[in-house]
Amino acid sequence: MTLLGVDGLTVHFRIRRGLLKRSDDVVHAVDDVSLAVAPGETLALVGESGCGKSTVARAVLQLVKPTSGNISFMGQDLAGLKGSARRALRRDAQVVFQDPYSSLNPRMTVHSLVAEPLRANAKLSGRELEDRVLSLLEMVGLGTQHLWRRPHEFSGGQCQRIAIARALALEPKLVVLDEPTSALDVSVQARILVLLHELQQRLGLAYLFIAHDLAVVQSVAQSVAVMYLGQVAEQGPAADVFGDPRHPYTVALLDSSPSPDPEARATMRVLEGNVPSAIRPPQGCRFHPRCRFRMPVCEREYPTPHRLGARMIACHLPDDFDLARPDVHGPVQETTAIAD
Ligand code: SF4
Numbered sequence: 372m373t374l375l376g377v378d379g380l381t382v383h384f385r386i387r388r389g390l391l392k393r394s395d396d397v398v399h400a401v402d403d404v405s406l407a408v409a410p411g412e413t414l415a416l417v418g419e420s421g422c423g424k425s426t427v428a429r430a431v432l433q434l435v436k437p438t439s440g441n442i443s444f445m446g447q448d449l450a451g452l453k454g455s456a457r458r459a460l461r462r463d464a465q466v467v468f469q470d471p472y473s474s475l476n477p478r479m480t481v482h483s484l485v486a487e488p489l490r491a492n493a494k495l496s497g498r499e500l501e502d503r504v505l506s507l508l509e510m511v512g513l514g515t516q517h518l519w520r521r522p523h524e525f526s527g528g529q530c531q532r533i534a535i536a537r538a539l540a541l542e543p544k545l546v547v548l549d550e551p552t553s554a555l556d557v558s559v560q561a562r563i564l565v566l567l568h569e570l571q572q573r574l575g576l577a578y579l580f581i582a583h584d585l586a587v588v589q590s591v592a593q594s595v596a597v598m599y600l601g602q603v604a605e606q607g608p609a610a611d612v613f614g615d616p617r618h619p620y621t622v623a624l625l626d627s628s629p630s631p632d633p634e635a636r637a638t639m640r641v642l643e644g645n646v647p648s649a650i651r652p653p654q655g656c657r658f659h660p661r662c663r664f665r666m667p668v669c670e671r672e673y674p675t676p677h678r679l680g681a682r683m684i685a686c687h688l689p690d691d692f693d694l695a696r697p698d699v700h701g702p703v704q705e706t707t708a709i710a711d
Contacts, residue, residue, distance in 0.1 A: 374577050375408040380440035398649050400426040402601045413578040415592035421646045423601040424581045428547045465538040469550040471530030475522040482518045488540040507536040528559035547579045585628045597621045600657040607682030617684050620658050622694050
């Protein structure tokens with residue numbers, strides 16, 4: 372069963388410059404992305420900044436309009452919904468943003484912040500409202516002593532707990548977590564991840580977890596989609612993608628991920644070069660200017676995604692290609708330089 376289905380999602384933004392606001396430039400933020408999230412499951416969307424993962428999340432939350440493709444939630448096509456049906460569905464999909472300080476109104480108390488969505492959407496008596504606010508705060512590890520304080524009186528981790536309580540107020544089915552721990556200290560990150568896991572077990576929540584840090588995602592996700600320059604490079608069960616990555620970009624991301632293990636650090640390989648411009652993405656495979664396995668065909672033809680078990684991989688390399696041994700493929704081919 373699918374809770375959230377994204378099918379062929381494409382989001383392009385036209386850039387308008389100058390007095391007449393004319394331009395033919397188009398940012399290819401997301402191109403033909405398909406995903407599925409089951410109830411109670413965590414799907415992680417990972418990639419470097421600019422890969423389009425946050426745009427996918429915004430399209431799911433109906434904050435940007437898709438150029439083409441379909442998004443369905445709880446069996447309903449979002450594009451076909453209007454008025455109260457659209458608002459009702461939006462209550463079932465909530466978001467927690469990266470920076471807890473900027474996502475909370477600094478003038479509001481914790482009580483007002485958590486009560487606000489309930490006042491706007493739920494018909495509760497005064498007593499019921501108070502009980503619900505308190506139970507939400509207790510759910511995220513806060514209590515009555517925090518009710519009348521404002522965000523600036525809390526640490527980043529506590530503010531993120533308030534943001535999570537607020538997101539859970541309307542009992543959503545799906546929570547979009549947009550880099551929810553990347554602005555926090557490492558020790559606080561771990562506590563927030565444990566809290567999110569406990570809430571998922573208790574409430575049966577599904578998460579769309581946006582992250583650039585693979586170490587964070589590895590511990591929480593059942594499925595992973597690795598994005599590069601607006602497209603999905605590799606997608607499938609987290610154990611397969613992290614345990615036996617088959618796309619050179621996934622391998623490069625894992626190789627360049629910082630590790631506390633000194634032995635792993637010794638073999639760490641930095642992913643060279645920058646993500647090319649999304650206004651003029653490279654022809655063929657978009658990763659080819661940075662790929663150490665590129666072949667002439669990679670510069671000409673987009674690799675049609677193919678299945679390997681439960682996984683989808685968009686690469687011209689054969690499935691049995693040994694990504695750990697670049698020598699088996701011979702020297703890297705010369706390629707056209709791509710302007711950033
Ligand atoms: Fe590398 Fe070619 Fe595969 Fe792209 S299609 S990741 S350039 S080998």
